[in-house]
Amino acid sequence: MHLFKQHAVRDVDDVAARIPIIDFGPHFAGDAAALAPLARQVRDACERVGFFYIAGHGVPPDIVARAFAASRRFHALPLHEKLALRLNENNIGYLPMNASVQGASTVHKATKPNQNESFFVSHDRGPDHRDVLAGLPLRGRNQWPPGLPDIRADMMGYFAALAALGERMLPVFATSLGLKADWFAPHFADEAHINLRFLHYPPQDTDEDNVFGQAPHTDNSFLTILAREDVPGLAVRLTSGEWFPPPVIEGTFLVNLGNMMRRWSNDRYLSTPHGVLNDSGTDRYSIAFFYSPNVATTIEVLPTCCGPDDPPKYPPAVYRDLVLEFYRKNYFHQKGHESQAAKLEHLGL
Template identity: 45%
Template sequence: MPSGKQIMADEIPVLDLAPLLRGTPGALDDLGARLRRAFTEVGFYFVRNTGVPEALVQAAFDAAARFHAQPLEAKLALPFDSNNQGYLPFRGNTTRMNAVDGIKPPNANEAVFFKRELPPDHPDVLAGKRFRGLNRWPTDLPGFREAALDYAAAMEALGRRLVPIYAAALGLPADWFDDKFREPMFTLRMTHYPQQEPTAPADEWGLAPHADTSFMTILAQNKVPGLSLRLPDGRWIDAPAPEGAFLVNGGMMLRRWTNHAFLATPHRVTNRSGQERYAIPFFMDCSYDAVMAPIPTCVTPDNPPRYPPFTYPEFMGEYSGANYGQRGQAAAGVALQGA
């Protein structure tokens, strides 16, 4: 079935980082205004002239394809765990939390998740802090670990570059978020969407309609279509894929932190392209211990604080096991992010 109406070219704001990187006066304020429009009217924006090499992006897509081409036994040797790390097999999760239009059948994808690379003797690892575990890597894929970590490092750098624009969009000093993103939490998800048959049920999704959990999701453009977005007016639209740009959206963490001033726009994936589809979304959040109270500029007499202050582990723990049934309950898993 078609995923939605073709979007008009000007419906998703575009943030061009070139003036900011050149130090052009007023560039930050201009980008802040564009981002504010993005998150109050659409929920997504494109960012271009990021400085991220296309070859690095392609290497990450190639790494995802290589990982999922392995025998199932090799992938299952890296089982998904309570830290939201590891491999989830095909139809290994069901979108429940943040679901749109009801719970659908299990998602027709397989995925592997990686977080920040920590050494075995890191204090958080030794203390058993949740979501601060060790990544596990395939043993027979030369260069895979390096490609994944290089891409994660580039996305973290891009995310950090974008954070001051969020501050400008919210009427805050450019450095307002700095102490909250000293060491951002992040997840790199490498997803494989096999071809779905034309005769598949209408409610079978590669990834069912949902909103992300993240502060920021950065998605490299995919040459194989399948992603669609739901605008605030209720229309589902096919996501365009301008060359060289990244698509960025916010999730429920951003929405909660901004006291509902910013949107967490639902999206979904189906793969009826006749090709194998891979995606490499990068989900970035604040530091593990940062306290997120409703942002002051988002609190008014008509919009008092909707939530008490919270931290990353408290927020993610709230969603534990929601989307993975028995597998998630056994692992206390939270891997809610997708794209």
Template identity: 40%
Template sequence: MTDTIPVLDLGPLRAGVPGALDRLGAELRRAFTEVGFYFVRNHGIGQPLLDETFEAAERFHAQPLDAKLAMRINEHNIGYMPLRGATTRVNAVGDVALPNANEAVFFKRELPADHPDVLANVRFRGRNQWPAGLPGFREQVLRAMDAFEGLALSLLPIYARALDKPADFFAPFFTEPMYTLRMSHYPQQEPTAPENEFGIAPHLDTSFMTILAQNRIPGLSLRLSTGEWVDAPAPEGALLINGGMMLRRWTDNRFMATPHRVINRSGKERYAIPFFFDASYRAVMAPITADGSPGRMEPITYPDFMTGYQRSNFHHAAEKEEKIELQGA
């Protein structure tokens, strides 16, 4: 699989080797114009932290359902989403499938109670919900999000060079980046399950960047430009990274957003800890064109994009919108 998905070695860049940034930029450009995914090695995130974060996800989902529902997902996309609580629609690939056979809990940047966005109830800028009976869980999640954010920020100069921009081009757009850690549980899918039931149906991510930690339980596959679906196991010690619809839009469709899916027929419970990384909340993302001309799409901000996505895919958000419309009728 590493013959198909490029592997970027961050070691030379972290060591300050001359020319490393430009070489990585060229490799990233190839990754996003041919595949849409790439691996990184020598990324600086220790395996113990990743292992402990997978264990935290398992601890969370092992709780009784009532304990998880006590922090049910809200309009900020923070909290617990029950099994089959989402159907992939707006970013679906092919026909819309059955509701996704996974449960998940979502966390964002930890904001204080007196933060202006919290006080103003700015959408997607709410406070995290934390489980009451899991000592050390909050601290582990915050450590993981800090590590993933640090890696994502360190990759931005590579993205800039891949687009023939100065290394610091993206810095003003990521002064306080939006991000989401999703801790998912995929129960075993029975062989008799319907063909259009997936752990997560074929879809495109919404993100600028998604960081996927190596999962010891198989199930993730991606679709190549040929239409072939292939499994995506990471080389030992590597992380898998892909771009989503936000990256594709921002680069004026020059960089790919590659379809992927999860099917858990491993006979075991599967957990995942994807980290979705985006620009700052109020950053205006105008298409980055090859020649500096206006792009095909209008400039957009994170809340503009995510509001429509959430309403289309997450059942709780659609229900909330319907209630608001009825109350206003």
């Protein structure tokens, strides 16, 4: 018996009782009075669940559809063409099946590799970008399949739309934490750290024990925005201990907080465990947008989330160091890889 199994899809009211559905539309439309009540809804969701559906996000459906079509075309390529773009030290490129394990997870002891293949892209930096020329870790160039030149526009169109959405959400999170609305903005300036992950989960043999499409884990991001098609597989562990399969709700994205938000908020906001088991009998595709601060940002517990009776649980840390350690624990190509740290030391960073 697997750690979690899928259940019958519940109606929207039943879903909303577990994972809130929050409409950002009035705030995004410029209604100044909408920010305070919206921030209260977000605070409740972040403290109680760590997940919520975002409605009224403003991302056109055709941008999402084109991104899924581009993902399908990429994953349909012959394996040798995808392997030519194999995931590099900047976590950009193709991650094949059986090449990752949830080694950093404190939720579940993963003993077998994840059963998915993924294509990662980030900012589409040119060869003359200052960080590319300097060889800075986590600031590399995207890798594109030469046989599919047109998927680049569709993938980067989605990247741009989600980056704009993440930026527009920052004032809501800041307000929800008792900060000035513009508090987070400087930490996401000059290219926030973004990984856009196009995932493909082939059908699984669910009789094999402890094998997952993605083993139970928490994300290492500030927040994650997930787009899915109507194929089940995802399960979220609620604070009750129930593994809940959130259905797709048309016109929404599923948003969850990651470990960086949890660290910044001194554990006030939840980074909730989740995983994937594709027992649907068909191929499953999803697109995960991992949104995090600039890699040079120092993450220190927020002043509104600590005090004499609630001291900081985490020391200040540079986000770059935290994410590189996360990658080393989770991706086989990174294990034992020390060149990033050596390069940083050489550059005095």
